[in-house]
Amino acid sequence: MAYCRGQPHWGAHLADDLERLVHLHDAYGIAAVIVEPVAGSTGILVPPIGYLQRLRELCDRYGILLIFDEVITAFGRVGAAFAAERFGVLPDILTTAKGLTNGVIPMGAVLVREGIYQALMQGPAEAVEFFHGYTYSGHPVAAAAGLATLSAYEEEGSFEQAKALEPRFEEALHSLRDEPHVIDIRNIGLMGGVELAPRAGEPGVRGFDVFRDCFEQGVVIRNGGDTLQFAPFLNSNNEELERTFDCVRNALRRLH
Structure with missing residues (x-):
């Protein structure tokens, strides 16, 4: 699904x-x-x-x-x-x-x-x-x-903070649904994955390019092949989530 x-x-x-x-x-x-x-x-x-x-x-x-x-x-x-x-x-x-x-x-x-x-x-x-x-x-x-x-x-109260942040994290993650190359998004708790369509003949390159672009913007994410993986701090706030996903959005729009 x-x-x-x-x-x-x-x-x-x-x-x-x-x-x-x-x-x-x-x-x-x-x-x-x-x-x-x-x-x-x-x-x-x-x-x-x-x-x-x-x-x-x-x-x-x-x-x-x-x-x-x-x-x-x-x-x-x-x-x-x-x-x-x-x-x-x-x-x-x-x-x-x-x-x-x-x-x-x-x-x-x-x-x-x-x-x-x-x-x-x-x-x-x-x-x-x-x-x-x-x-x-x-x-x-x-x-x-x-x-x-x-x-x-x-x-x-870290576990309670994480539970309270979950809905906001979910909305921020799924806001990437219509961005270029995104083919799937999934999440539970403060864990989320954004799967990108692989570039023809170059699996994993798009995921790494987004990782590198975000790093240059000052935000560290993780990519496993062409899947971007997110696990924010348990006590993250809305502003940090917004900055993170703005950086990812910018990186996706700059992909070739």
Whole structure:
């Protein structure tokens, strides 16, 4: 569905392809399904209504773990602490990073359901339950940055700010619909993608040209091929959004 605001109504049935794979390989050959609740780097692909719920049902039916990669979507990006909360689907394992420390210090975390945790805690009393000898595990500076970031989210109401900004962001994003070369726009929370028609024989060039033009105007966006990707600050204001999309509009109109 082109120019979709929020979750598409079409496409929940695509999750049924998992059942085809189960019949092909047998459920015992599939340990887990790993999915980004909103696919970020591939172009801001928003899950259809019911898609994640259907994955959850199938994983439960066949004894498969459901893992959410929330490196991008966690900590306010979709107007909630986690996309799992926004979409009402509880995974078995959830991975995070980026927003955990505001991206200023490298840190990641893995959250697991109680049954998985208890499974890891079994073993001889003298053995480390879940041994992993990564050099920088539990680094105090990273831990301090994580705690400070989580406190700032709470004190500043960052998730609520992001949720309140979502309608304005959506309108600004979709205002580009009639600009040159735009063939699709999609969004959820403070994540948005504007897809451009690729230049004949030169895929990705138009997207990069817009990125470079905006950079020269003093605004940093991201392009994944010919898809422009947007993820404004959780506490952005209307003036910042207006400036951003004015720059993008100017860049699109200057494209060859």
